[in-house]
Amino acid sequence: MQRLQAFRCELRPNGQQQRDMRRFAGACWFVFNKALALQKERYEQGQKKLGYAGLCKRLTEWRGGLETPWLKDAPVQPLQQTLKDLERAYKVQRLHTRIAHCRKDDLHKATTTISQNHAMVCIEDLQVRNMSKSAAGTADAPGKNVRAKSGLNQAILDQGGFEFRRQLEYKLAWSGATLIAVPPHNTSRTCPCCGHVSKDNRKTQAHFQCVQCGHEDNADVVGAIHVLRAGQARLACGEDVSRAKSAKALRAASVKQEPAEVSQAEA
Structure with missing residues (x-):
């Protein structure tokens, strides 16, 4: 039987050898x-x-x-x-x-x-700097899963999300198109059919299944649907689309616009 074995040896140099x-x-x-x-x-x-x-x-x-x-x-x-x-x-x-x-x-x-x-492009208003913050923490409050978070940060930065948005902004401006940034909160957890919001709707990274109505789809497709709907709502309400607002402010602005649309239809 052939046996491969490694040995660890410790060097113990004398004073002159250490100086050399x-x-x-x-x-x-x-x-x-x-x-x-x-x-x-x-x-x-x-x-x-x-x-x-x-x-x-x-x-x-x-x-x-x-x-x-x-x-x-x-x-x-x-x-x-x-x-x-x-x-x-x-x-x-x-x-x-x-x-x-x-x-x-x-x-x-x-x-x-x-x-x-495209004359209108809707994207999620992702805060890349916040998403890629270090999890190392401090000496008094050390972070958790630092190595895993470091790998995730590198993967986020490798995607070039900030540069992608920067290029889209000036190129769309050159062509007279519109770039709309919408809040990313719950975009991939909200059912596009019944509107039910739950973290259980997305039990895996890729698969979406509504726990209320049973609708199934790819989670990224569901997120894209909601980003497009939110962008269209902001544009229809005449909001400033150069900067994303919170979801609460977005719903409030949409509600304010509804009575005007109804009165115009009745007229």
Whole structure:
């Protein structure tokens, strides 16, 4: 039988070895910061970024120069690994930059298509900043489920909700269309058939089933129906649609408008 087993070992360096390890670590940090400053300087001057081979040549110059001769006292392998770490950090940054550009391009395509094909667009007035607040809390009152909330915050920010709304606002304004933001409260918990409101109507993230009349649909579809109805109500009542109001104020404004519509019909 073949057995694979790992062992954990503890290093116990003596005083001189500890001093050397600290000195070598300091040399690695110095090389990292010096190489990073060199890359920034070349970028500001419009020059091409040096690759790993080019940085290794500079490292040889630094080790043999008059300003930093103490770099010779450190082994060259950790210093070279530091340059690899810097290069990897630039690869990761380029990847994040590419992802951000792809996301922004998709948002521009989507908002352009919407603004060119709709005279009125209704959206939920989502407060992205409040939705993505940290759950870490304070030392006196620490938060709960911090790691899960952190992942949720990142997922919310990755959707680009704020940027999506910003692009919609100015593109719809250019085409003379209207953007209406409505309160998101209970939009996916209210039955579009009987109007019953309950959190039990949405027992899962995707499925909606009214506990009163039995109506079933996708929860996002139900939410979209109510967002559209609320937006149409605000527009019909002649309200200021540039900013969302509370649901209570929305119902009050709609009630105020009803008598005028009835008297006009009777006339």
